[in-house]
Amino acid sequence: MTAPSLLAVFAHPDDESLMSGGVLARHAAAGARTAVVTATWAPGTGRAAELADATRILGADEPRLLGFADARVPDSAPGEPRFLDAPLDEAVRRLVAHIRDVRPDIVVTHDAYGGLTGHPDHVHTHRVTVLAAQAAGLEQLYPEAGAPWQPRALYLATHPHAAVAALSDVVGESRAVHSVPDAWVTATVDVRPWLDQKVAAVLAHRSEVARGAVPALIAALAPESRARLLSTEWYIRHHLGPAAGDQSELTAGPWPVNPVDPDREP
Ligand SMILES: [Zn+2]
Secondary structure, eight states, X not given: OOOOOEEEEESSTTHHHHHHHHXXXXXXXXXXXXXXXXXXXXXTSHHHHHHHHHHHHHTOOSOEEEEEBBTTBGGGSTTSOBGGGSOHHHHHHHHHHHHHHHOOSEEXXXXXXXXXXXXXXXXXXXXXXXXXXXXXXXXXXXXXXOSOOOOSEEEEEEOBHHHHHHHHHHHOGGGOOOOBOGGGOOEEEEOGGGHHHXXXXXXXXXXXXXXXXXXXXXXXXXXXXXXXXXXXXXXXEXXXXXXXXXXXXXXXXXXXXOOOOTTSOO
């Protein structure tokens, strides 16, 4: 059995390393192809160059940029709309083209909250990726964006409630506000063997370290706190493509039907 190829779709340069640096390094080490699509920041910017350093450290392909502007940094993609303001079809089409080009077994992205911080670019990346991961397999959608390719699963990078107390210790209460019920998590990945690579990839985002963003917080932590914060990744799996498992929710039955109450208001 070979490791499934993996395409990670995240909002900003640094999210790939912070959220999924462990599985990216793990799958690359197993010989799988791994690639990263980043929704915001244009080619030629400093952040794009730092992203290329991070993906090299993680063993992934050259990063692929959708090229939209960061919600809070209009200069991040001169002449392009903010990702949040871009026409939905155009954003989905650009991502479908990358999925069809990479042909990954698995797509990874932000959860529906947009992770702990709930940044609006993260939430929007989740939404666009959910649409694109399905559209990529359908030949009549975006036919100009390449031959259809259906990834078999979408994994949402998330945090269970149980993990958040330990994390907010490290990152501060105010940053850690969105987490999901523990039972929603389908994969808890111990990424300790790839922790050094993951940390190095986070710190490759030098301008984020310099401006005091989350990578700066990682840079300032003692090794044991870093390990506590970054050694585990959590994912929620959504099935895509050909049917699997019990699909009978709409066809099972007959179920008991509630009698109609004749006195009920219409
Ligand atoms: Zn981000």
